[in-house]
Amino acid sequence: MTTIRSFEPGHRPVRPRTRLGALTNALAKTRTAALIAVAAGVLAAGLPVLSAQAAVGDGTPTDSNISFVGRWNKTNASAYVPYWAGAYLRVGFTGRTVKLRQRNTIQLWASIDGRPFTSFTGSGTINLTPTALAAGDHTLIVSYRQVAGSYTGDAVFQGLTLDSGARTFKPPARPKLVEFVGDSITAGATSSQLAVTDYAFKVGERLGYDHTQIAIGGMCLAETTDGCWAQSTRYWMSSGGQAGTDQWDFSRYTADGVVINLGTNDKSRGVSAASFQATYTTFLTRIRARFPNAKLFAMRTFIGRYAAETEAAVRARNAAGDANVFYVDTTGWLPSGGLSDSVHPNDAGHQAITDRLAPVLSAALTTTPSPTPAPTSAAPTTPAPTSPAGGDCAVAYRKTSDWGTGAQFDVTLSNTSTVPVDGWTLTWSLPGSQRITQSWNATVTQSGAAATAVNVSWNAVIPAAGSTSFGFVTDSPLVGATGFALNGSPCTAAT
Numbered sequence: 129m130t131t132i133r134s135f136e137p138g139h140r141p142v143r144p145r146t147r148l149g150a151l152t153n154a155l156a157k158t159r160t161a162a163l164i165a166v167a168a169g170v171l172a173a174g175l176p177v178l179s180a181q182a183a184v185g186d187g188t189p190t191d192s193n194i195s196f197v198g199r200w201n202k203t204n205a206s207a208y209v210p211y212w213a214g215a216y217l218r219v220g221f222t223g224r225t226v227k228l229r230q231r232n233t234i235q236l237w238a239s240i241d242g243r244p245f246t247s248f249t250g251s252g253t254i255n256l257t258p259t260a261l262a263a264g265d266h267t268l269i270v271s272y273r274q275v276a277g278s279y280t281g282d283a284v285f286q287g288l289t290l291d292s293g294a295r296t297f298k299p300p301a302r303p304k305l306v307e308f309v310g311d312s313i314t315a316g317a318t319s320s321q322l323a324v325t326d327y328a329f330k331v332g333e334r335l336g337y338d339h340t341q342i343a344i345g346g347m348c349l350a351e352t353t354d355g356c357w358a359q360s361t362r363y364w365m366s367s368g369g370q371a372g373t374d375q376w377d378f379s380r381y382t383a384d385g386v387v388i389n390l391g392t393n394d395k396s397r398g399v400s401a402a403s404f405q406a407t408y409t410t411f412l413t414r415i416r417a418r419f420p421n422a423k424l425f426a427m428r429t430f431i432g433r434y435a436a437e438t439e440a441a442v443r444a445r446n447a448a449g450d451a452n453v454f455y456v457d458t459t460g461w462l463p464s465g466g467l468s469d470s471v472h473p474n475d476a477g478h479q480a481i482t483d484r485l486a487p488v489l490s491a492a493l494t495t496t497p498s499p500t501p502a503p504t505s506a507a508p509t510t511p512a513p514t515s516p517a518g519g520d521c522a523v524a525y526r527k528t529s530d531w532g533t534g535a536q537f538d539v540t541l542s543n544t545s546t547v548p549v550d551g552w553t554l555t556w557s558l559p560g561s562q563r564i565t566q567s568w569n570a571t572v573t574q575s576g577a578a579a580t581a582v583n584v585s586w587n588a589v590i591p592a593a594g595s596t597s598f599g600f601v602t603d604s605p606l607v608g609a610t611g612f613a614l615n616g617s618p619c620t621a622a623t
Contacts, residue, residue, distance in 0.1 A: 134373045140618055146591040152488055183450040185222070185295035187288030193296040194219040194288075197305070198340030198365055199376060206287045207231065211367040212339030214308070215321040217285060224260040226268060227253050227278075232282035237324045241266050245324045251282070251402035251444030254287060269322050274315060276344050276370055304493055305338040305381060310360060310389040312345035313430070318468040320475050327473070328387070334486045337493075344368055349390040350407040352397040355454045359390055362412050378418045385493050387456075387485075388425045392471055401437050408434075408441035412453055416445075423531070427456045431471055432616035440490035456488060457528040460538065461599070483485070484599065486537040487566040491601040513528075520545035521614040523554070524622035527607055528599075534565070535605040539581070541614065542595040542622060553615055554581045559608040570598035579609075 152378050178257070184192050196217030210216070226240070230251050237245040238256045248254050272283035274440045290295065298593045306316050310330035315325030323341055324330055330338025342363060348356040362368040365374045388411075394404055412424055426442050428435045435457075442455040466477030473481060522542040529536040543549050557578045558564070570581040587596045612619040 131589050136549075144363070148378055159467065167406050174281050175331075185297065187290055187296050189217075189285055189287055190415060191219075191287075191296055193298045194298070195618055197338045197381075199342070199380075200521055201366065201371070205460070210272050210285070210373075211345045211371065212341060214271065214326070214329050214339065215394055216269055218267070218269050218299055219288070220265060220267050220297040220299040221288065221294060222265055222297070222571075223291035225255070225257040225264070225291055227255050227257075227289040228270065229286040229289060229597060230254055230282070231284045231286060234281040234283050235319055236283075237271050237273075238267045245269075245271070245321055247321065260555070266275050270328075271273070273322060274344070277346075280347060302336055302338045304335070304384040305340075306335075306385040306387060306493075307383045307487065308332075308339065308387045309363060310341070310343040310345065311347035311393055312343070313472055314341050314343035315345055315354075317345050318472040318474060319478055325478060327478040328486060330478060330482040331486045335490055339537045342368070344370065346393060347390070348394045348397060348399070348405060349411065350394055350399050352399060354397060356393060360407050361486055363411075363415075374566070379546060381566060383419045383422045385423045385425065385489060387425045387427065387489070389429060390414075391429045391438060392431065395433040401434065403586050404434050405437035405440050405444075408438060409444045412450075413439060413448075416453075417451060422452070424453045425489070426453065427485075428588075429459045430458055430477075432459070452530050454492065454529060456485070458484070459528070460540075461485075481618040483568050487568060487599075487601045488529050488536050491534045491536070491603075519618065520621065521549075521619040522622040523556075523612040523614075523619045525556075525609055525612070527605070530605045533604065534599050534601060534603050535611075536599060538597060539596045540595055540622065541590065541619075543590040543592060544600045547593050548592055548594075549614070550584045551588050551615075552590060552596075553610060554576045554619075556612045557610050558602075559602070559606040559610075562606050563603045564600045565603055567600035568598065569596075571600070572600050 131442070141334060163466070177407070187194075187208070189202070190205050192387070195218045196202070196208060196215070197218060200208050200212040200215060201211060215246045217389060228236070230253075233249065233251045235247065235249045237247055237536070239245045240256065240261065248256065265328065268283075273281055275281055275283050290296070310328075314326060314328050316322040316324070316329070326341065328341045342359075344357065346357060350360055351358040357369065364375055366372070366374050390408075391404065391416040408426070412426065413513045426438050428438060442453050445453040458481070461481055462473060463479050463480050466473055466480055468474040522544055524540040526533050526538050526540050541552070541554055556579050558574070558579050564572055564574050564579060569587065570577065570584060572581045576581070581598055583596075590596050
């Protein structure tokens, strides 16, 4: 047997066993020194020291009880970074207080136990519970202000600090995930709390779905000669180009629905109608390849730009055999005073959009929506209505969305008389076996084919020559409702 001996310059040969022990001790000391140096660097940087495998429930970024919704950069286990607008984290926790560990200054919004979002700005440890909560289980949602444009805050999640003995837990799972794709309108520009007061965030929260906004201010659908950032190329990137051009891993989550609101910026960049339509059709085709089972919704821009071309792109996909692409007509969705400038909704505008879009998505994304049951008790009591003369009313009844197995209808009821209507009930007959599954801006009931809509408190009075509107979702796209009558008096069809 050959014996291998070790030599060091200037030293006598040593026996193999003795040399191996010395080498082992030296390596151990080197590893210890290295770990101490790394830990010192981490502490100097203000980062939490993580074990090789973070414990579930400890509130560190790798805690599996924390749900990171949207596109997040998780390459650094001690510091997760959200991309795009409206990405957020969601977690349950025990105890009475919760704090965030941040690196540098950032603005963020937090909601605890479903309460309204509160704004916080700071760095280091940010106390989200300046007033301690009641002891028990709680839920937390945190959304960071999007780092985009001139805003350069440090959106980096480094963990939670809880009470001694407190732990995180998984919050109740949400049944669906919806992506909202757009520009500054979908990012919440000009609304009071940006992304969290945007229609997209509000719709997701109302429906109890996970949601994320793939949106940055100034985005176009198509590339333009003057360099407008385009979703047709940047949607596929992790950060849209804000932090590099690496491609997003679409296996990270599966969207059940994708809602697209694009075209507002393309118009001012001179994109032709034909080019916009072709690009939109291709964009829908590529998204379908990423999410084969998702339902795709192409919204008419709120000020109507490229409405015909957007609808034509949807029809092109339908003609190609994709029945799960839908056009959402947003005509009339924004109330008077619902814009903060010429294009951006304010808080009231985003709320109005939420009220209209939420039932559309709910109906389309619910496989078997439950029909509205026939009333089992007397209809709601309202003050004795003041009625105009027979025929002094007009009804505009319009289908605004159609997804094959259901549809949305909007109804505008006009008082064409010279006296106000104080308290109204509108009756009509539905076609076939159609059922109403959801409604808004009125209390709607149904018995067989007979439908009844009764005013809610804030729209009970229709001024002379004035109007009011309500809407509903049905379980079929049938048209042909007939026999509209206001407080028992027949109405004409509005022209």
